Amino acid sequence: MAPPQVTDMVGRLHGHSLPAPAAKTIPITAPAKPAAYAIEMENLEVFYGKQRAVHGVNLRVRRNEVTAFIGPSGCGKTTILRCLNRMNDLIPHCQVRGSIKIHGADVYSRRTDVMELRKRTGMVFQKANPFPRSIFENVAYPLRIHGVRGKHVLAAKVEQALRAAGLWEEVKDRLHVSGAALSGGQQQRLCIARALAADPDVLLMDEPCSALDPIATKGIEALINQLCQTITIVIVTHNMHQAVRVAHQTAFFYMGSLIESGPTDKIFNTPDHPQTLAYVTGQFG
Amino acid sequence: MMGGPEAMNSTAPVQSAGHFGTGNRQNIRRRMLDTATAGAAWGAVLLTLGILLTIFVVLVHGSWMGLTQIGWRFFTSQAWNPVPGKDHYGVLAFLYGTGVTTFIALLAGVPLSIGTAVFIVRIAPCWMAGPVSFLVELLAAIPSVAYGLWGCFVMSPWLQNHVEPMIYASLHPIRLIPVGQYPSGQKAYFPSNLVRGGPSGTDFLAGGLILTIMILPIITAITRDVLAQFPAEIEHGAYGLGATWWQTTRLALDYGRVGICGAILLGMGRAIGETMAVIMVIGNTDRISASLFAGGQTMAGVLANEFMEADHPLYLSAMFYVALVLMVSALVTNLAARGLLSRIRGNLTRA
Ligand SMILES: Nc1ncnc2c1ncn2[C@@H]1O[C@H](COP(=O)(O)OP(=O)(O)OP(=O)(O)O)[C@@H](O)[C@H]1O
Ligand SMILES: [Mg+2]
Numbered sequence: 001m002a003p004p005q006v007t008d009m010v011g012r013l014h015g016h017s018l019p020a021p022a023a024k025t026i027p028i029t030a031p032a033k034p035a036a037y038a039i040e041m042e043n044l045e046v047f048y049g050k051q052r053a054v055h056g057v058n059l060r061v062r063r064n065e066v067t068a069f070i071g072p073s074g075c076g077k078t079t080i081l082r083c084l085n086r087m088n089d090l091i092p093h094c095q096v097r098g099s100i101k102i103h104g105a106d107v108y109s110r111r112t113d114v115m116e117l118r119k120r121t122g123m124v125f126q127k128a129n130p131f132p133r134s135i136f137e138n139v140a141y142p143l144r145i146h147g148v149r150g151k152h153v154l155a156a157k158v159e160q161a162l163r164a165a166g167l168w169e170e171v172k173d174r175l176h177v178s179g180a181a182l183s184g185g186q187q188q189r190l191c192i193a194r195a196l197a198a199d200p201d202v203l204l205m206d207e208p209c210s211a212l213d214p215i216a217t218k219g220i221e222a223l224i225n226q227l228c229q230t231i232t233i234v235i236v237t238h239n240m241h242q243a244v245r246v247a248h249q250t251a252f253f254y255m256g257s258l259i260e261s262g263p264t265d266k267i268f269n270t271p272d273h274p275q276t277l278a279y280v281t282g283q284f285g
Numbered sequence: 286m287m288g289g290p291e292a293m294n295s296t297a298p299v300q301s302a303g304h305f306g307t308g309n310r311q312n313i314r315r316r317m318l319d320t321a322t323a324g325a326a327w328g329a330v331l332l333t334l335g336i337l338l339t340i341f342v343v344l345v346h347g348s349w350m351g352l353t354q355i356g357w358r359f360f361t362s363q364a365w366n367p368v369p370g371k372d373h374y375g376v377l378a379f380l381y382g383t384g385v386t387t388f389i390a391l392l393a394g395v396p397l398s399i400g401t402a403v404f405i406v407r408i409a410p411c412w413m414a415g416p417v418s419f420l421v422e423l424l425a426a427i428p429s430v431a432y433g434l435w436g437c438f439v440m441s442p443w444l445q446n447h448v449e450p451m452i453y454a455s456l457h458p459i460r461l462i463p464v465g466q467y468p469s470g471q472k473a474y475f476p477s478n479l480v481r482g483g484p485s486g487t488d489f490l491a492g493g494l495i496l497t498i499m500i501l502p503i504i505t506a507i508t509r510d511v512l513a514q515f516p517a518e519i520e521h522g523a524y525g526l527g528a529t530w531w532q533t534t535r536l537a538l539d540y541g542r543v544g545i546c547g548a549i550l551l552g553m554g555r556a557i558g559e560t561m562a563v564i565m566v567i568g569n570t571d572r573i574s575a576s577l578f579a580g581g582q583t584m585a586g587v588l589a590n591e592f593m594e595a596d597h598p599l600y601l602s603a604m605f606y607v608a609l610v611l612m613v614s615a616l617v618t619n620l621a622a623r624g625l626l627s628r629i630r631g632n633l634t635r636a
Binding site: 085087090114115116117118119122123125127129131132133141142145146191194195198 | 516518519521522523524525526527528529532536539540
């Protein structure tokens with residue numbers, strides 16, 4: 001697959017206390033489209049009880065690009081990701097402050113329809129989690145719960161989602177066997193297909209390949225490269241090579257703070273912050 | 286096991302076989318204790334199996350006369366007339382009584398139990414889940430004769446005076462589907478026929494309701510455990526797709542359906558075998574009636590009621606025959622329940 005094209009650097013983010021020496025190097029070439037950013041976080045803070053897990057993160061995620069979240073274990077990547085579709089609502093004592101906007105709409109507004117938000121903001125988990133149902137029913141699930149009826153509509157959408165996830169050819173003859181009967185990589189692609197069936201504009205992936213072998217990982221990465229033509233993808237990964245392979249932008253977190261973010265090749269080659277350099281060169285984390 | 290140290294030290298001269306000694310007194314005693322304990326355990330198992338087998342053999346033997354003389358007619362006749370000389374025995378009325386009361390118990394008890402389990406696992410805050418769970422399980426600790434007493438002196442009068450008049454008033458005038466006619470020639474209609482005869486308080490409904498309370502704890506407890514095993518990943522997966530609380534709960538129930546079926550079957554087994562509480566509220570007559578307000582009898586009930594009176598051979602044999610039918614039906618439901626439950630346990634250990 002072709003390495004991601006890094007065309008501009010508008011993704012350079014603010015909010016960190018460091019001086020921004022890179023400022024002079026940022027040519028703002030992007031057309032002034034009204035919503036160049038799919039996700040905008042401002043002063044995001046997350047508390048688990050009294051413990052603060054995320055410290056004032058300001059980050060904007062560009063539309064129709066892949067953004068990788070990297071950082072050592074426990075630095076808050078998953079926590080931030082789960083704020084974006086309000087999965088943290090499910091954790092008691094979890095408190096979110098600051099603001100998150102997805103396509104301009106305030107996620108934590110009282111008027112937000114959480115079910116609709118989660119439908120539009122798909123999530124793929126670290127461990128593949130197919131439902132105890134057939135392959136077909138797994139993919140049809142989000143459609144059914146959001147009120148899609150009609151055999152033909154369902155069948156068409158399921159096929160479309162499975163094709164988009166690159167799984168159709170492998171399973172088209174056994175749509176009615178249990179989703180759990182697939183291999184690990186297939187299960188993960190099934191989960192991606194399931195998320196895609198809901199027709200999201202943002203896909204959040206939390207270490208989607210950590211349980212997969214290199215070939216399955218390659219498949220999923222190719223898929224990500226394809227999907228980002230139409231949707232925005234945020235991927236958490238511990239695999240530096242994966243970040244380089246799939247992400248246009250990369251954000252590096254450390255101890256709950258955003259240290260640095262920007263185009264992937266910059267983060268990996270000439271980061272502004274010594275901590276970033278130490279992390280991406282494998283000196284800690 | 287013993288090769289370890291020798292293998293590590295292979296250059297050492299090979300020790301004589303007597304190296305570990307032929308065993309001092311203490312070791313011999315310890316080994317004997319091993320043998321004795323294992324032997325006792327085997328004995329206990331064999332004894333249990335033996336008792337089960339003996340009961341079965343005794344039942345078959347006891348009912349042999351009935352089996353040969355009455356045979357299959359036992360299941361097609363509802364008359365139960367133990368007068369010597371003119372005696373006639375059919376189990377149908379009791380089979381019907383057991384079936385109807387069990388059906389009512391499941392109809393009311395299953396939603397109630399599953400609802401309670403869902404509450405305990407998925408609604409109640411921590412401080413409440415424990416106590417509620419405990420209280421429900423406490424229901425299982427109440428002796429069945431205490432249920433019977435309560436049923437007889439509290440529930441039956443309450444049913445007769447308050448509940449059944451209401452049901453009667455609402456169902457009696459409704460004549461939707463003709464369902465044949467009564468012996469008197471009057472036409473019967475559903476659902477009006479369900480309340481024919483008017484409130485009595487000691488009837489199928491009372492028997493079914495007392496059983497409902499008695500099967501509640503076991504179905505609730507197992508369903509609760511099954512729901513608690515619903516993996517968090519799947520739950521989050523569903524929420525992550527925008528599922529509501531209820532849609533996720535449905536997925537959890539679906540995930541645990543095998544275990545919940547097992548729980549229901551166990552409850553059914555309990556309802557089939559329950560005796561004391563039922564005979565205290567069911568009215569004890571050998572009739573088949575579609576009416577919920579009619580008195581009836583169950584298989585377990587007739588055994589408990591008439592055991593002392595069975596004074597001639599065929600009567601006694603017919604009683605044994607009833608016991609055999611009862612045991613086989615209880616055994617089949619229980620085995621089916623265990624089968625389903627062991628299937629989900631198998632899933633768990635493999636996961
Ligand atoms: N449910 C929770 N309750 C309390 N604290 C939590 C919870 N989840 C995470 N935390 C804490 O929040 C911090 C950030 O955790 P998070 O899971 O976001 O890290 P992460 O960057 O995803 O790590 P990893 O790479 O290991 O997945 C950690 O210190 C963790 O202990
Ligand atoms: Mg994580």
